[in-house]
Amino acid sequence: MGDAPDLSDEQFVELLRNMIMIRSLDGRMLKLQRAGRVGFVGTATGLEASLVGAAAPLLPKDWMWSGLREGGAAITRGLPLFEYVAQMYCNSNDSAKGRQMCNHFQHKGSNYPSWSSVIGTQVTHGVGAAYASARRGEDVVHSIHFGDGATSSNGFHSGLNLAGVWKAPCVFVCIDNGWAISVSSAEQTAAESYADKAQAYGMPGVTVDGNDVLAVYAEMQTAVERARTGGGPSLVVLKTYRMLGHSSSDDPSKYRDDAEVQSWAERDPLKRYEAFLIERGLIDSSECAAQEKAIVAEIDEVIHEQEAAPPFPLRSLVEDVYSEVPRHLRVQFNQFLEVAERRGDATRGDGAFPL
């Protein structure tokens, strides 16, 4: 483990608890997917140290812009487990009203904005939002997450470039987990490292052992402080490994070596940190198992609650396109209802719009 940052005992153990939570949640969600109870899971197994370590130094007023795998990090910052699972079920408890596919979390209360499935678009958003914070003189930092694949996207280049020119108060966090679905990092870029790319945009770039939660914490804290005190943006690359497939639809054995997976399993972030804490005398050897049991029970309880969500109002089909439902959409919806009734379709929802 790297040099331990200055944290309280409680904070050290909290990091472990969060890592266990992410791993357990990943496992449970995958089981739900295999049972046909949720549709899709973007896996996070193996990334626990990166996710938890990068989120922990942020203050509640800071923002986290995200991609596919940051949902667990959002929970550590305040996204309620209930809303997380509701989003996975895409049911009527979902704050996004069941519009997005699974794994597309958001939480206004903890400054975790909605993300789309398009790669890299969040990068420029984060930069614009950071500009706005700076304009108002708030010392808010915008942490902008993306994967190794996204470093090739338009958003990465536009975003880092703009942030450098504007000295925007943001931290670019690249979780390099070795694979963009089936395309390895070596095939993603000819640069020696992703961190090298920061130079091109006029900001510092650093590579960190992404499986060492304390190393991640430390580097992230430096970058966050730099941004908060007007030092501008940085690129922090967290080198870790995606232990499972890209998602529930992907079978990585088709394109990767078992040996590679094995070698990373030996550097498992949970095991490493557990060992560190035991050595420090902060936990005993039964702590992990106990934590896991408690967390799994909590997750299962939330899962069972979600199975009984109320039905969707059909009107949500045409709401939230604009701030008001325009006339043409009200007409469309009413006509749709007429046809549904004529055909005798059993449908859920409410009645027609007044025109």
Next chain:
Amino acid sequence: MAILTLLQAVNDALHTKMRDDERVTVFGEDVGPKGGVFLATEGLTREFGKGRCFDTPLSEDGIVGAAVGMAVNGLLPVCEIQFQDFIFPAFDQIVSEAAKLRYRSGGQYTAPMVIRTPYGGGIRGGLYHSQSGEAYFAHTPGLKVVIPSTPYDAKGLLIAAIEDPDPVLFLEPKALYRSLKGEVPEGSYTVDLSTVRTAREGSDVTVFCYGAMVPVCEKAAATAAEGGIETHVVDLRTLLPLDEEAVLDAAKRTGRVVVVHEAPRFCGYGAEISALIAENAIEYMEAPVRRVTGFDTPFPNTLEHHYMPDERRVLDAIEGVASF
């Protein structure tokens, strides 16, 4: 009252809103000290400083993406894309992000922003300074698409767009930037989005048009009147969301409809007007809906004057539907 060109009206709108609301932030390529390649943002940096009106790197994707982020975090960005022909790197941000943010987040996140861009032909700009791409964007639920054709409307619609809670693509007909002058009131006023303007009353033929085609249609209508045909000219102004009721009323009024746009015919906006009328007012139609449009080709340089619908072609269509 001041007599301003359409361009000056745009500039006036920006000055007015920036004074009223410190959240309004203008940025894009060359919009700062230079004042924009058409001078649309002239004087803004001088009056409000680089903090409120500034230049960006050459990055349309970055400009619009950053605008989304700013809008999400409490500013009112009014960004400029120098020519509509260059908007395509930003298409992803407009279509995938700005237009869909409210819907996908269940209303939790919204992007109140304006993207201003000069569009359309008439300046001998060839393929990449003349395009009319409104159809690509009118096909995007969640976005608003607005096109003024007079100085009065340009100022009022732009102010309304800046105040609108949803993302607006504001297409400025560059052919009319300096050629059209009109009375423009001082101070702040709005022209409602999603309303049409009747440019000329008539009872025989209805012509739907927008942007630089409006003066062309007005001229054709005047000539038609000499021949005894009274043409009702309607300036659509907001293509999305469209004032469908007004369009249908105007179509039923005469039963003879012509739609005019510079953009290519196939899958152009005229097809939507035609379908709307066919579905809802076919029984009132005395003649098929005629479209007068640009050719289904890239936009040419030397033969631009043949490509763009002119008074002759519009008049021919008016007479054609009148005698069907």
Next chain:
Amino acid sequence: MIEFKLPDIGEGTAEGEIVKWLVSIGDAVKEHQAIVEVMTDKATVEVPAPADGTITELLVGEGDTVPVGDVIFRLDNGGGAPAQASSPEPAAVPSAPTAVAAQPEPSGGKVLAVPSARRVARELSVDLGTVAGSGRNGVIRRADVEAAATGGAVAQSSHSVVAPTTAQAQRIPFRGVRRKIAEAMVRSSQTAVHFTIVEEVDVTDLVRVRQKAKAIGAEQGIKVTFMPFIMKAVANGLMKFPMLNGHLDEQAEEIVLPGTVNLGIATDTPNGLIVPVISQVESKGLLQLAAELGDLSERTRAGRVRPEELRGSTFSITNAGNIGGTIATPIINFPDIAILGVHRIVKRPGVVDTPEGEVIEVRQYMNFSCSVDHRLADGADAARFVAYLRQILEEPALLSL
């Protein structure tokens, strides 16, 4: 009881192969416990139990390929009747008010016709202004144009088509209205067995009465012709001789005698023969009939008669005999039982009874030619009917009986 269906494990897989069952029938299992290994074209995965319970049935065997959505095992979770492991049943939508886009007002005075109606009107040479529209907002549909083209085509042989005055040979296309009329004629004559009886009626008194009625009517703005008197007489007659008032329903194999008299009045218009109907004539007074007739005739000639006014006749009257001829053999308006043709009034010498004995006077006569379908009514009935008409009309006061 949960019937577990094979889920779509990987975004669009259509089927899976059962590799290995990891439990047996009767096993108690926990939620999330792996139950079976399934191979899809994306991956081989373990499928877990959706709830705690006991495995009661394994429905497919190892090696079987199963479509996504098929039930592969049953799990008794103590929940009673079989339920899906997935989302709850949808509930019925509450009835929505039909608040579709408000229907626009019909345009005043403008002829609405769908484009196809216009085309057909051109082809059949129908003036759209004379056609009633049955579509949305009163729009004229193609069917309305076609109906107007055939509308009450009861042309009689006495209704002459003006012969060309030029000596040149002509070839006139046999289509459109002409053809429609031809078809109607053939149909009528090939079904009904036409029997015609002609009665001569002394209308000298009727002429006098009508003059007086005309003056009274004029005060009320009503034009009074002979027709209201004839209609009244016919209606009275048909109440007495109901077997002549109705039509044949061939499908039901019944002769339909409605018991009320709706008279179709054949009217010559710029668009050809149209037969609007005045209903319940037996219950209407003379002036009322005159008013209705006047209004109907005017609207028929102007093409503003409504479709429902062209239907429902039980008996038809035609006075094309006004033009010429003394006797006619009118063609019945299929599928009616009978039709009455009215001829013009002529002056002839007649024998009149006076207290001084029989004298010759100049009298006015009107002939009636009545055709009946001899399948449905007897000649004797027709004779009695026209005799009754003569009786009533020769003594107009008897009309009030």
